Amino acid sequence: NKKESQAREFPIIKTVEINRDTTIVIFQISNFHHRAGGFFTTPKLGLKEDIYHERSMKMAFDLLLFGSILIMSFYHFGVYFMRRKKPASLFFGLFTLVLAVRTIFTGSQFIITVFPDISWSLKYRIEYLTLFLSAIFMSLFLYHIYKKDIGKRVTQIVVLISSLYTFSLIASPSFFTSILFTFQIFMLLAIVYYLYPLGLAVYRKRDGARILVTSIIIFFATIVNDIIFTSGVSSKTVELVPLGTFIFILGQSLVLAKIFNGAFGTNEILTKELDYQNRNLEKIVEKRTQQIEVQSQDIIAKNEELKQQNEEIQSINDNLEDQKLRLTESEGKFRGLVELLPEAIFELNSLGEIIYANDEFFNKLGFNLLDLQKNLSIYNLVYEQNENNELKKIKQIELLLAKNNVLKEREFLMSKKDKTTFPILLSVSAVLLSENTAYRCVFIDISRRVKNEQIIKDSYKLIRKKNEDITDSIRYALNIQNAVLPSGDVIASHFKDYFIINRPHSIVSGDFYYIKSIGDKIVFALSDCTGHGVPGGFMTMLGITQLNDIYNADDICSPSSALGVMRKKVIESLNQKMDEPGAKDGMDMMLCILDKKSLKLEFSGANQPLYIMRNGILIITKGDKMPIGIYRKMNDFTSHEIQLQKGDILYLFTDGIVDVFGGEKNKRLYTRGLQELIKKVHHEKLAEQEKLINEFLLNWQGDNKQTDDMLMLALRI
Structure with a gap:
């Protein structure tokens, strides 16, 4: 009965004395805890010595597998702790450790020999635990070996489902033994899936794939055999997973040896490549340092000295050769x-x-x-x-x-x-x-020459360090310059459709644009300052500061008056005098004030025109032929009033756009080329215009170097 029965399942050998022609052996078996009761294998009858010998050989084989698999498990743990960047060794070590434990809980069930009083429910939980955990660690191992072939999502699904089965061990044995069949079906489906990416790994000739896949197929075959065995479909087979595991481990060991050999070969190749780069490093540094004229003077002098020494050495060698012939x-x-x-x-x-x-x-x-x-x-x-x-x-x-x-x-x-x-x-x-x-x-x-060579190498390093420091400072200046320029959000708050093409010649640009809203009016400008790079960057900061000073109140100064005020401030700030150095420093600018209600535009230009595209017709309003700075002609700037219409597109640009060299004849683009380009793309949205103009400028320029800062601003009314 259920109350008095005690759940146990273990191999047992009984000696029966046969002293008559017919002997009846009766087995009394009950089952209240497992999904299936009775014999798991067919009982064997034979001589006492034969039965015990067979039992001993089976236990010896299981212990041999247990020891071999356990040693390989510790070996892979060692491989992982020496190189933790490869988690595949860790998961394979865990997988083999679980399989080693499973070996002594199944088959001959050696664990009962060591612990004869072990709880039946504990024994079965450990046996099922090793089954579920082996699926988790096996899937993780295969994923980390062939990440390019095995999907990450499938691996996560296998781990998740196996983990759910693992947590089912908390329930009673009658429950988790009854769901074993569903897990076996799941494992068969997983095996069918893994055969496909493993076949791809062999086809793509992954390192060691052929050996590893062969051993995995053998291992999968033993798993299918054990599923058939444990489900009771056939009693003519035995548990083969331990043997399959041993073959799989042997294949993995061969793969590891091949991978290590390949790693050593790769290391030799990388060493040669690194040596090549090191030999050419000085040439790269020398080419870079030639751009810094002041720092290179000392190096040039030392090179001349070395050259003289080499000529002296060569002269001595020539004399020695001549003397040897006579001697x-x-x-x-x-x-x-x-x-x-x-x-x-x-x-x-x-x-x-x-x-x-x-x-x-x-x-x-x-x-x-x-x-x-x-x-x-x-x-x-x-x-x-x-x-x-x-x-x-x-x-x-x-x-x-x-x-x-x-x-x-x-x-x-x-x-x-x-x-x-x-x-x-x-x-x-x-x-x-x-x-x-x-x-x-x-x-x-040659002590002196070697010493001088070392001095040159040290000078190279010093110059390279100084150049890096200067570049870092210039990049920081770029951040400051970008911070004072109007952001895209500011422009979008005034003009719903616009584009900006900004391609500095150096890191820091000498061109800038300006937008500010005062009441119902919008002040916007685009300027090209003298020079580019750091000098041009300083001039842009001067121009932006002066515009902020002029338009800091509700009283709006006309564009022509503003340009006149800026010219005066630039002359004073730069202390300019005619026919003296620095007299040409200044800026070209187009300055506009737009009344948002009436759409009336006031424009004044210093060496800069304004292009307006209206209904397919390009309207050009030229600025005065005077810069903002000291000049032989110092007349007042002209103010132009233009009545805009909705849909008009304003194009503002610096001369870097029209002065770019390129094309089939390697000439400047000129304003005519830009006008034709605008007429060609004006019907597109401004975002598409930006893309087309950028592509045209890049194709036009070709392999020519950029000679000036390039800035272009388009605004749709």
């Missing part, structure tokens, strides 16, 4: 001449031992004739220096001595008797002395 005629005469030379010369035998040296050699290195008699070797004098500033013997000389090659003007480090080193240019050539091959060596001390 070969007489060894005795050569010895006398060598002692008179200002360069260090010595000779080697085939073993690299120094057999002769002139006085300059002894003077520079501190050795004497007794040192030569002690078999002084070139391998103890000449070294190379690696990237860690460690000295190592040079293999070039070994190769030279072996093949009688010539070594000409190679840089090395020469060691003195006191073990201090200095840089040299070494030349070595084979000669015939008394029918024996020897090697004549000449070295030149």
